[in-house]
Amino acid sequence: MKTAANLNFGEKAFITAIDETHPSFRRIIEIGFTPGQEIELVNKSIFNDPLAFSLRGTVIAIRKNEAESIILS
Amino acid sequence: MIANTTVSTPLVTLVGPPNSGKTTLFNLLSGKNFKTVNYPGSTIEYNSSHFLPKFDINCNLLDSPGIISLVPSSPDETITINSLYEHPKFGIPKLVIVTVDSSQLSRHLLLVKQLLSSNFSVIIVLTMADILKKKGFTISASMLEEKIGCKVVKIDGRTGKGIEDLITVVKQQLQKENDEVTYLNKIVPNLHAENVLNHFKEIEAIENEVVNQIADEKDLRRANEKLTTLSQKLQSKPDSFTLKLDKILLHPIWGLVLFLFITGAMFTSIFWLALPLMELVDESFASLANLASNYFGYNWYGDLISDGIISSAGAVLIFVPQIVILFLILGFLEDTGYLARGAMLIDKPLSKIGLNGRSFVPMLSGFACAIPAILAARTISNRKERLLTIFIIPLMSCSARLPVYALLIAFIIPKENFLMGGFIFSFIYLFSIISSVIIAGIINKFNKSIIREEDNSSFILELPAYKIPRFSSVYRNTISSTKAYLKEAGPVIITFSIILWALTYFPNTNPQIDITNLSPEEVHEVQKMERVSTSYAAQIGKFTEPIMKPIGMDWRIGVSLISAFVAREVFVSALVLIFKITGDEETLRDSLLNAMRNAEIEGTNQKLFTPSTILGLIVFFVFAMQCLSTVAVAKKETGSWRIPILQILIFSGFAYFAAFITVNGLRLLGFA
Ligand SMILES: Nc1nc2c(ncn2[C@@H]2O[C@H](COP(=O)(O)OP(=O)(O)OP(=O)(O)O)[C@@H](O)[C@H]2O)c(=O)[nH]1
Ligand SMILES: [Mg+2]
Numbered sequence: 104m105k106t107a108a109n110l111n112f113g114e115k116a117f118i119t120a121i122d123e124t125h126p127s128f129r130r131i132i133e134i135g136f137t138p139g140q141e142i143e144l145v146n147k148s149i150f151n152d153p154l155a156f157s158l159r160g161t162v163i164a165i166r167k168n169e170a171e172s173i174i175l176s
Numbered sequence: 177m178i179a180n181t182t183v184s185t186p187l188v189t190l191v192g193p194p195n196s197g198k199t200t201l202f203n204l205l206s207g208k209n210f211k212t213v214n215y216p217g218s219t220i221e222y223n224s225s226h227f228l229p230k231f232d233i234n235c236n237l238l239d240s241p242g243i244i245s246l247v248p249s250s251p252d253e254t255i256t257i258n259s260l261y262e263h264p265k266f267g268i269p270k271l272v273i274v275t276v277d278s279s280q281l282s283r284h285l286l287l288v289k290q291l292l293s294s295n296f297s298v299i300i301v302l303t304m305a306d307i308l309k310k311k312g313f314t315i316s317a318s319m320l321e322e323k324i325g326c327k328v329v330k331i332d333g334r335t336g337k338g339i340e341d342l343i344t345v346v347k348q349q350l351q352k353e354n355d356e357v358t359y360l361n362k363i364v365p366n367l368h369a370e371n372v373l374n375h376f377k378e379i380e381a382i383e384n385e386v387v388n389q390i391a392d393e394k395d396l397r398r399a400n401e402k403l404t405t406l407s408q409k410l411q412s413k414p415d416s417f418t419l420k421l422d423k424i425l426l427h428p429i430w431g432l433v434l435f436l437f438i439t440g441a442m443f444t445s446i447f448w449l450a451l452p453l454m455e456l457v458d459e460s461f462a463s464l465a466n467l468a469s470n471y472f473g474y475n476w477y478g479d480l481i482s483d484g485i486i487s488s489a490g491a492v493l494i495f496v497p498q499i500v501i502l503f504l505i506l507g508f509l510e511d512t513g514y515l516a517r518g519a520m521l522i523d524k525p526l527s528k529i530g531l532n533g534r535s536f537v538p539m540l541s542g543f544a545c546a547i548p549a550i551l552a553a554r555t556i557s558n559r560k561e562r563l564l565t566i567f568i569i570p571l572m573s574c575s576a577r578l579p580v581y582a583l584l585i586a587f588i589i590p591k592e593n594f595l596m597g598g599f600i601f602s603f604i605y606l607f608s609i610i611s612s613v614i615i616a617g618i619i620n621k622f623n624k625s626i627i628r629e630e631d632n633s634s635f636i637l638e639l640p641a642y643k644i645p646r647f648s649s650v651y652r653n654t655i656s657s658t659k660a661y662l663k664e665a666g667p668v669i670i671t672f673s674i675i676l677w678a679l680t681y682f683p684n685t686n687p688q689i690d691i692t693n694l695s696p697e698e699v700h701e702v703q704k705m706e707r708v709s710t711s712y713a714a715q716i717g718k719f720t721e722p723i724m725k726p727i728g729m730d731w732r733i734g735v736s737l738i739s740a741f742v743a744r745e746v747f748v749s750a751l752v753l754i755f756k757i758t759g760d761e762e763t764l765r766d767s768l769l770n771a772m773r774n775a776e777i778e779g780t781n782q783k784l785f786t787p788s789t790i791l792g793l794i795v796f797f798v799f800a801m802q803c804l805s806t807v808a809v810a811k812k813e814t815g816s817w818r819i820p821i822l823q824i825l826i827f828s829g830f831a832y833f834a835a836f837i838t839v840n841g842l843r844l845l846g847f848a
Binding site: 123126127128129130131132133134135137138145146147148149150151152153155157159160161162163164165166169 | 283286413418419422423426432520524634635639641
């Protein structure tokens with residue numbers, strides 16, 4: 104299963120679902136990671152965590168384990 | 177009667193997602209000067225005020241911390257959102273003005289949707305239309321109004337354009353809603369996720385209709401380049417300049433190097449930039465004190481005015497330039513949008529020691545003052561991480577330590593050696609950062625017994641587009657922070673200096689000494705020394721002797737350290753009152769330094785201030801928990817005395833231990 108954590112630099116993909124069991128599930132969708140949206144990995148911090156995604160015209164940084172709950176097509 | 181009017185004064189609350197321009201609008205409407213910063217989470221408290229009289233609206237106006245949704249994810253958000261539904265002091269808002277960043281419509285309308293479905297009476301203010309325009313789009317307020325079903329006004333936060341329109345709409349809405357009773361619904365969290373997804377679907381449809389490409393041909397071409405290859409016309413990309421700059425500033429290696437360089441340069445420049453200004457303040461206070469003692473003569477009130485008030489106030493005011501420069505640099509850094517990047521870069525390392533990337537901004541402001549820093553920790557949603565952040569903030573080298581370090585460094589490094597002073601200064605900062613990291617790690621290990629909290633750790637942070645900092649707003653922030661600081665600290669310091677003066681002056685006001693062969697000045701000096709050593713302060717200080725002796729110091733430093741508990745900078749005033757005898761030197765500091773060089777441990781001819789005791793004192797100040805206001809704020813913010821008491825015991829205990837090791841270690845190695 105491909106998640107936002109597996110994206111390469113500059114790679115784009117559409118969100119298909121968000122793992123509802125993840126403790127940050129609610130915040131992740133509230134901030135705009137919803138199915139149907141296209142995201143792109145734009146930056147990685149040291150140790151590859153957190154990751155920064157371009158989403159809905161802005162850049163949002165989330166932790167790798169949170170990115171794992173974002174399922175891509 | 178008065179209570180009645182306050183209750184009936186209607187309330188207008190400003191809400192909105194983080195960094196959407198609420199405080200900017202609040203300042204425009206109220207004429208106030210609250211801090212606006214390019215970082216999500218700069219407002220952490222409900223600030224209240226009124227509309228400017230010229231707007232002729234008799235309402236309370238409230239600015240609020242940014243919220244993403246009406247469903248809280250943390251205890252702090254619960255409080256924030258509850259006070260939106262019913263503010264403990266101002267009641268239920270009559271009108272809610274919600275700021276929406278036009279370039280982020282699809283994310284920011286979620287809150288609007290939730291507010292509307294909770295039955296709030298809402299006005300939307302569209303901010304940052306200029307940024308949207310740069311991306312090649314415009315937004316139609318009237319179309320949005322129609323689609324979403326509430327009033328919409330466009331405002332340019334930088335120029336204030338559109339305020340008049342907003343005022344008109346606010347007046348209309350206030351009149352309309354006058355006799356209706358609204359019942360507010362709270363959102364039910366179980367149904368929430370599904371609702372959010374539905375809201376987003378509706379919002380995307382609305383966005384498609386209200387946001388349009390700019391028709392102008394040149395703009396159109398520019399806009400077209402920025403569109404993705406997808407047919408979705410609104411797949412607007414983030415600011416391209418920001419993306420490019422982030423390639424460097426967030427680079428896994430260069431990003432970190434630059435991060436260290438930026439923060440390092442900041443701390444070093446505080447010292448170098450401020451030094452000339454400090455000399456200036458110092459000299460003026462020295463001449464003022466001299467003037468006073470010449471004018472009033474050698475008697476008790478002359479002594480009170482020149483030493484108790486002017487010299488001690490000067491000893492503290494001397495570091496105002498440093499504070500101003502610190503605030504200015506911090507302000508510029510904040511307003512560019514860089515801080516969010518710093519938080520992201522440092523999240524992983526911090527999470528290893530039980531902190532969070534979001535601890536970065538509070539910790540950084542801890543270098544200015546622990547009090548706003550502890551408040552800023554509210555933006556950390558995980559309770560354990562928040563408490564741990566609050567726990568270690570007093571270890572950040574706050575500006576109140578500046579005068580202490582500046583004096584102590586001046587004692588060991590001659591003034592001509594300007595460069596060396598700056599380096600030692602930066603070294604102290606580095607030392608305090610490294611030790612606080614280690615201490616945080618250790619405390620995190622003992623989490624169960626010290627912090628006693630555990631919950632989901634998360635880091636979700638928007639990286640705002642870079643902006644060129646606006647000098648005027650940075651300048652205003654700096655001035656108002658400095659003023660606020662002086663207002664807070666000033667009275668405490670002056671009051672305490674006077675008390676301290678009295679303690680060092682009485683009861684033996686006119687000591688009997690042998691005055692044969694002594695000039696009038698010398699009589700004054702010897703008298704003063706005798707007076708201090710038989711004073712109340714000395715009697716109190718004698719109790720500290722057994723504690724001070726092992727670290728090579730005596731009761732006089734003991735008394736000064738006790739006074740430093742009120743506020744660290746009082747330490748310097750205390751030294752002035754206890755040691756300074758003459759005012760011959762050009763600057764206050766030189767006379768104090770001279771007196772310190774001559775001071776001997778009572779009853780011996782061993783020097784009191786030596787390189788090792790000075791370093792011991794520096795080490796003590798690095799760790800000790802000394803500021804009363806910090807203790808009070810830590811108690812308030814953590815909700816109990818447990819954390820502040822542990823801070824005092826652990827930090828001050830460790831400070832003493834570390835000073836002991838330093839002084840005796842250096843002496844074993846053969847230093848004085
Ligand atoms: N370009 C542009 N910038 C704006 C506008 N309005 C506000 N800003 C800037 O946006 C940044 C955020 O503004 P604030 O007023 O602090 O935002 P806030 O909503 O109070 O933010 P929080 O308190 O963190 O939730 C600041 O740097 C402002 O100068 C606008 O209309 N256009
Ligand atoms: Mg604000």
